Amino acid sequence: MMETLGLLGHGLFVVLTPENLLLCLLGAVFGTLIGVLPGLGPVATISLLMPITFSLDPIGAIIMLSGIYYGAQYGGSTTAILVNIPGESTSVVTAIDGYKMAQQGRAGDALAIAAIGSFIAGCFGTLIIAFAGPPLAKVAQQFTSPEYFSLMVFGLVAAVVLANGSLISALAMIFLGLLLGMVGMDVNTGAARMTFGLIELSDGISFVAMALGLFGVAEVICNLEDAATRGLNSSRIGRIWPTRDVLKSARGAIARGTLLGSLFGILPGGGATMASFSSYALEKRVAKDRSRFGRGAIEGVAGPEAANNAAAQTSFIPLLTMGLPTSATMALMIGALTLHGIAPGPNVIVRQPDLFWGLIVSMFVGNVMLVIINLPMIGLWVKLLQIPYRLLFLFIVVISAIGVYSVNNSPFDIYLMIGFGLLGYLLRKFNAEPAPMLMGFVLGPMLEENFRRAMLTSRGDLMIFVERPISLGLLIISVLLIISIALPSVRAGREDVFQE
Amino acid sequence: MKKITGAILAAAMLTSGAAYAQAWPAKTITLVVPYAPGGYTDSVGRITAQFLEKELGQTVVVENKAGAGGIVGSDYVAKSAADGYTLCMCSVGAISVAPVAQKVEYDPLTSFTPISIVSEIPQTVIVNPNVPVNTIEEFVAYAKEHPGELDYGSSGAGGLMHFAVQLFASKTGTDLVHIPFGGGAPATAAVVSGEVDFTFTNMTDALPQLEANTVKGLAVTSEERSKFLPDLPTINETVVPGFSAVSWNGVMAPAGLPQEAVARLSDALKKMAADEGVIEAMGRVGASTVFITPEEYSKRLADEVAQWTATLEEIK
Structure with missing residues (x-):
């Protein structure tokens, strides 16, 4: 403990040079900016900026690149809340209640709570890296294919809870998501599935294209259809700073989201996404009045936002302590470090203490900078809603198209986005919610891949899922969750019958 | 616009090879990296682009076209105009291995003009x-x-x-x-x-x-020991004589690249393989620089495709 504090002091010494502070600020500003612009994600930005960092020293470079990454998590919620466009997979759930809040003139509340929750979670996540990084990395290693499979089962069950409308339509949407997730090359055999011979589909459907289409483009079509919003944006602005009551109701959600996020973040593959989805599901389960969800519940913004920021920080743990990336962005970080002559691996903490502790301290500094940048910006963002919608929608569509294109430099993804925009519009007409569909889409391929891998390593023995304690635990929780979902709806069904 | 420029260029090439040689490179060259940014091939691509830019006196832009283990980007280059302005930082996976194992629309031996392998690992x-x-x-x-x-x-x-x-x-x-x-x-x-x-x-x-x-x-898995791990024996010297499976990255152009451009590029890549700065940069990502002639490259591709075709037969 004392030793860690000493090392943090050393890290502070590393960071408190004008150059590194400036780089940290640059990273935070860039991150916020690309987070706000829909579709433009940290992967595209970091890869663009990486060549510029070659002239910097490695510590400064990694401080800036990390700042872009966690900064983007702050910014990602902004468009989700204001115009219903989640820029990252992690802000999909933020859009559900956040956008409703904005429509009710509570955009300021939502944005402020998102920023405050992100700040608290970011700092807590960083503390976890500093004090418990290496042991947590060992825990993450206990997660092999059977554990992942059970985790994905749990995630899919939780996706049902995400839906705020009918159970049947939620199930249908999850299965539609699962089906769309199957598109692409099969990892085990290399065979192309449902690609219609299109090479662009061989890696599957682009998540960004799908999310921007289902949410952003569909929202634009619906708004244009409604003559009232076409001319002038109807959203009221309301106050910018949240009241004590709002802060009080968000407090618990932020704490729970932070814990969930810190845990999920250390798991490779979609940890942050799982974290924000699970946090939403959890908040809905613990809430006294579940009907508020989907209609602008502050907990539905506070929890997931805290969760994804905590996860963004702790996802550095496998990278820094083991040299193993948990996501595409982390793989980029490894690339950046290697190009600077640092091989990220189990020895990096001992070999490069300046880098490790400097980076951790820079995360605290960065989080403080982010909250300072973001809170005053809220006033500005909310004013954006005053722009007449006939102008705003053009901006939304163009930026979305650029963002989608920037992911793979592929025009095909823009067509995909348009296609999903139309699908999203139809789904709205049928009152079907896209969030469970996205959850199925994200989790389905991981579910399949890990199931098949578990079957390969166990030589086809299904018992592997119940023999391993973590896997068994997750399956038991999933069954309990199914029961708790099924019971009330059975009861409600009966009441309906009696009423007739 | 691109097509018109291409047509003019093609016409120019027909009338005078020398004129083309003087003209090339007259504009920005795109080096397609068929993998995601930040990965190993991406690093090699960026190092190469930097050197070529200096050597050819034209901007060289790296464009990542990732997907299907490198097939998407390689396919894109194979179908591009052979005017020397679209090059590929290709790699063994999508060129020698994938066409054997799965259906692709390009032929590793006829769809490209191989210039040189630049690095091996x-x-x-x-x-x-x-x-x-x-x-x-x-x-x-x-x-x-x-x-x-x-x-x-x-x-x-x-x-x-x-x-x-x-x-x-x-x-x-x-x-x-x-x-x-x-x-x-x-x-x-x-x-x-x-x-x-x-x-x-x-x-x-x-x-x-x-x-x-x-x-x-x-x-x-290389034929010779690696300078980065000199204590590790090769499979070749121990259990399977003749065993070789190295990951290479090489510059390839669409098939039919004019001879002048091939020669110019080949010269540039030869200098690059001996460049101290490049050797050091490649070393940081664990790679060694390599130079081979276009003819040697073609032969190497033919050998590799034959080897993996035989391996696939045995798996079946």
Whole structure:
């Protein structure tokens, strides 16, 4: 403990040079900016900026690149809340209640709570890296294919809870998501599935294209259809700073989201996404009045936002302590470090203490900078809603198209986005919610891949899922969750019958 | 617009090769990297682009076109105009291995103008510390005593990591179980955690783990020992003479690139292979610089395609 504090002091010494502070600020500003612009994600930005960092020293470079990454998590919620466009997979759930809040003139509340929750979670996540990084990395290693499979089962069950409308339509949407997730090359055999011979589909459907289409483009079509919003944006602005009551109701959600996020973040593959989805599901389960969800519940913004920021920080743990990336962005970080002559691996903490502790301290500094940048910006963002919608929608569509294109430099993804925009519009007409569909889409391929891998390593023995304690635990929780979902709806069904 | 410029260029080429040679490169060259930014090939691509920019006096832009293990980007280049303004930082996976294992729309031997391989990196045989072997010979003996028990991770079916182990298995007469992962890094991570027993992984991924003793290194897959791990024997000198499975990156253009541009590029890449700065930069990502002539490159591709076609036959 004392030793860690000493090392943090050393890290502070590393960071408190004008150059590194400036780089940290640059990273935070860039991150916020690309987070706000829909579709433009940290992967595209970091890869663009990486060549510029070659002239910097490695510590400064990694401080800036990390700042872009966690900064983007702050910014990602902004468009989700204001115009219903989640820029990252992690802000999909933020859009559900956040956008409703904005429509009710509570955009300021939502944005402020998102920023405050992100700040608290970011700092807590960083503390976890500093004090418990290496042991947590060992825990993450206990997660092999059977554990992942059970985790994905749990995630899919939780996706049902995400839906705020009918159970049947939620199930249908999850299965539609699962089906769309199957598109692409099969990892085990290399065979192309449902690609219609299109090479662009061989890696599957682009998540960004799908999310921007289902949410952003569909929202634009619906708004244009409604003559009232076409001319002038109807959203009221309301106050910018949240009241004590709002802060009080968000407090618990932020704490729970932070814990969930810190845990999920250390798991490779979609940890942050799982974290924000699970946090939403959890908040809905613990809430006294579940009907508020989907209609602008502050907990539905506070929890997931805290969760994804905590996860963004702790996802550095496998990278820094083991040299193993948990996501595409982390793989980029490894690339950046290697190009600077640092091989990220189990020895990096001992070999490069300046880098490790400097980076951790820079995360605290960065989080403080982010909250300072973001809170005053809220006033500005909310004013954006005053722009007449006939102008705003053009901006939304163009930026979305650029963002989608920037992911793979592929025009095909823009067509995909348009296609999903139309699908999203139809789904709205049928009152079907896209969030469970996205959850199925994200989790389905991981579910399949890990199931098949578990079957390969166990030589086809299904018992592997119940023999391993973590896997068994997750399956038991999933069954309990199914029961708790099924019971009330059975009861409600009966009441309906009696009423007739 | 592009088409018109292309047509004018083509006309110019027909009338005078010399005029083309003077003109090329007259505008920005795009170096397509068929993999995601930040990866190994991307690094090699950026190092190469920087050098070519200096050497050719024209801007060289790296464009990442990732997808399907490099097939999407390679296919894009194969279908581009052979005017010298679209080049590929191709790699062994999508060029020599994938066309054998799956259906692609380009032919590795006829759809491209190979210029030169620029870098090579051997694979390293790493095993989980719990596997009771310390040398590659012991490994083969152990695998023979326990047929069908040793699992290996790969970056996916039909990739170099998969085929190299299959080639090894057929040459040593061992039965090894393939567990595909979504990429090289997770496959390496699975050896560290013990989910699989071993893998033939990229040296860049292996080095930090070897250094920390989280895995045991047994051999390298190149014909000669690697300067980065001089103590590790090769498979070639121990259990399978003639064994070679290296990961290379090379510059290729669409088929039919005018001879003048081929020569100019080849000269530039020859200088690059000897450049101190480039050698150092490549060394940082674990790669060694290489130069071969376009003819040698063509022959190498033919040999590799033949080798992997034979391996695929044996797997079937």
